[in-house]
Amino acid sequence: MTLTEHPITIPATAWNRQQPSPMPSHRYSGAHERVEVPATEHRWADRRIGVAPLWVPVDLRDGNQALAEPMDPQRKRRFFELMVAMGYKEIEVGYPSASQTDLDFVRLIAESDIAPDDVTIVVFTPARRDLIERTVASIRGITNPVVIHLYTATAPIWRETVLRKDRDELRNLILAGGRDVLELAGHLSNVRFQFSPEVFNLTEPDYVLEVCDAMTELWEASPERPVTLNLPATVEIATPNVYADQIEHMDRHLARRDSVILSVHPHNDRGTGIACAELAVLAGAQRVEGCLFGNGERTGNVDLATLALNLHAQGVDPMIDFSDIDEVRRTVEHCNRLEVHPRHPYVGDLVHTAFSGTHQDAIRKGLAEHRARAASEGRSPRDVDWRVPYLPIDPADIGRSYDAVIRVNSQSGKGGIAYLLEEEYGLELPRRLEIDLSRHVQEHADRSGGEVSAESLWDVLHRAYLADGEVGDRFALVACDTADGDEGSRTRIVLALDGVEYRTEHAGVGPVEALGAALHELGADVDVLSLHQTSVGAGNDVEALTFVEYRRRGESAWAGGRDRSVLRASVVAVLAAANRLAAVPGPPGGDGHEEMRRTTQEEADR
Numbered sequence: 179m180t181l182t183e184h185p186i187t188i189p190a191t192a193w194n195r196q197q198p199s200p201m202p203s204h205r206y207s208g209a210h211e212r213v214e215v216p217a218t219e220h221r222w223a224d225r226r227i228g229v230a231p232l233w234v235p236v237d238l239r240d241g242n243q244a245l246a247e248p249m250d251p252q253r254k255r256r257f258f259e260l261m262v263a264m265g266y267k268e269i270e271v272g273y274p275s276a277s278q279t280d281l282d283f284v285r286l287i288a289e290s291d292i293a294p295d296d297v298t299i300v301v302f303t304p305a306r307r308d309l310i311e312r313t314v315a316s317i318r319g320i321t322n323p324v325v326i327h328l329y330t331a332t333a334p335i336w337r338e339t340v341l342r343k344d345r346d347e348l349r350n351l352i353l354a355g356g357r358d359v360l361e362l363a364g365h366l367s368n369v370r371f372q373f374s375p376e377v378f379n380l381t382e383p384d385y386v387l388e389v390c391d392a393m394t395e396l397w398e399a400s401p402e403r404p405v406t407l408n409l410p411a412t413v414e415i416a417t418p419n420v421y422a423d424q425i426e427h428m429d430r431h432l433a434r435r436d437s438v439i440l441s442v443h444p445h446n447d448r449g450t451g452i453a454c455a456e457l458a459v460l461a462g463a464q465r466v467e468g469c470l471f472g473n474g475e476r477t478g479n480v481d482l483a484t485l486a487l488n489l490h491a492q493g494v495d496p497m498i499d500f501s502d503i504d505e506v507r508r509t510v511e512h513c514n515r516l517e518v519h520p521r522h523p524y525v526g527d528l529v530h531t532a533f534s535g536t537h538q539d540a541i542r543k544g545l546a547e548h549r550a551r552a553a554s555e556g557r558s559p560r561d562v563d564w565r566v567p568y569l570p571i572d573p574a575d576i577g578r579s580y581d582a583v584i585r586v587n588s589q590s591g592k593g594g595i596a597y598l599l600e601e602e603y604g605l606e607l608p609r610r611l612e613i614d615l616s617r618h619v620q621e622h623a624d625r626s627g628g629e630v631s632a633e634s635l636w637d638v639l640h641r642a643y644l645a646d647g648e649v650g651d652r653f654a655l656v657a658c659d660t661a662d663g664d665e666g667s668r669t670r671i672v673l674a675l676d677g678v679e680y681r682t683e684h685a686g687v688g689p690v691e692a693l694g695a696a697l698h699e700l701g702a703d704v705d706v707l708s709l710h711q712t713s714v715g716a717g718n719d720v721e722a723l724t725f726v727e728y729r730r731r732g733e734s735a736w737a738g739g740r741d742r743s744v745l746r747a748s749v750v751a752v753l754a755a756a757n758r759l760a761a762v763p764g765p766p767g768g769d770g771h772e773e774m775r776r777t778t779q780e781e782a783d784r
Contacts, residue, residue, distance in 0.1 A: 440464050486500065
């Protein structure tokens with residue numbers, strides 16, 4: 179039973195008001211009308227990937243062919259050395275019969291030690307004798323394992339339009355190329371062979387199986403000298419499950435299967451190259467060709483970095499080192515002269531960044547829980563299980579810091595704001611203050627229209643709560659000191675109101691209560707609802723911050739104070755609240771002022 183017997187349709191309903199588009203979609207045929215999709219048991223659907231396949235980067239050949247400005251020898255070498263350092267053990271290095279640069283690079287490998295002994299070198303050639311001869315000549319002197327990769331397009335439209343050959347004629351051409359490879363390189367003990375039926379995914383299943391079996395027979399594939407059969411989705415034409423079915427069909431019906439390395443080479447025309455590769459591995463593929471970050475003609479080859487890190491995120495060792503992904507990206511961008519998109523999975527500048535308020539709140543709480551769990555277990559945060567919302571992997575795994583995990587703009591919420599202030603300045607704000615601050619930040623972001631840095635957040639917080647000694651403030655603290663005597667402690671408060679100083683003394687209370695009492699005598703009552711103390715800075719530069727929540731016009735408001743002394747910071751915060759209340763229309767008091775003036779004058783006379 180094939181999938182064509184169960185087409186999916188969505189009938190028009192009240193909730194779906196879409197109308198036919200003017201696009202000529204009738205000109206195109208679905209995958210099942212273009213190629214027979216073999217019926218399988220879909221065993222791939224019940225499997226899980228438990229080990230990394232053999233990754234084979236083709237950046238130096240396939241990726242290089244897709245560049246507007248192909249790599250020069252220096253960039254090719256730098257790219258090759260990067261891949262070696264990352265742990266790739268089989269690398270396609272070029273198309274030596276097609277360009278002098280590629281030929282020279284293969285010769286560089288032969289004549290230098292840039293390729294470690296355990297790295298397999300792959301060279302690419304079409305099935306034409308003169309080009310095969312040049313390819314074999316290029317590898318002379320290479321002592322590394324070598325794979326000669328022979329390819330020919332096999333799909334009907336290519337056979338009929340491009341090659342002008344029927345099935346038998348093309349099969350004979352491919353076998354002739356295979357015999358040439360065997361004649362010219364079969365005696366080389368370090369050389370193995372690879373065949374790609376180009377456009378495999380649009381080739382009839384019986385024909386591609388026939389050709390592949392003929393090649394493994396010709397090349398006498400054995401477990402000791404296996405043949406790689408590479409099955410490209412040269413142009414994506416179907417959903418990934420179709421490609422998986424095609425790969426599973428080959429996996430289950432190939433002759434000499436124990437002597438075949440089953441390889442895939444997905445492109446990304448439909449944007450599903452990653453899914454095709456992952457499902458192909460579930461279906462039996464043992465080897466995956468692709469490019470770092472997905473470079474390649476049209477919409478690119480499958481992205482080996484994303485594939486590898488997808489495994490990492492599932493607890494499977496990718497067998498490739500991405501622990502400094504920014505250095506990998508810088509090298510690839512230099513060599514390809516193509517920038518990596520900021521939203522590219524894992525490596526993009528913004529992939530670990532949250533601007534949305536709900537995301538920020540979840541990430542902030544998740545990171546706090548992660549650190550607390552590590553501390554409770556007496557282990558490093560790098561050693562405990564990762565389960566932070568919205569972050570599939572720990573950015574530190576790939577050499578990223580947490581600096582850019584949360585960034586603030588007009589879409590952000592209190593969680594992101596609090597996170598940045600905590601990370602950059604060490605501030606821990608109470609939830610109600612976070613809510614109040616987010617209103618000020620929103621206004622700032624709406625005015626600026628851009629991203630809000632941690633420094634800008636501090637400026638907004640300072641203006642909203644910490645600005646003291648401003649022009650127009652009615653109250654100023656002249657002195658505040660506490661002394662112990664025979665009758666207990668006494669706190670002296672000297673306030674300036676509109677430039678006139680007033681002095682009071684208060685027994686048995688601390689500076690904050692004393693200030694409150696002094697303000698009351700001046701007719702300026704501050705109804706403190708809560709007081710929160712934190713700090714800013716580190717080491718010898720640490721300062722205390724106190725935020726007070728107070729009642730203003732029947733609602734709560736906030737003010738803050740900053741000083742090296744915790745007590746003085748608290749006093750400054752209460753005074754700031756008094757000044758904000760005093761800014762509300764109406765005098766702060768009358769009788770109290772006169773009483774304070776008389777008291778002060780009497781003290782002066784004494």
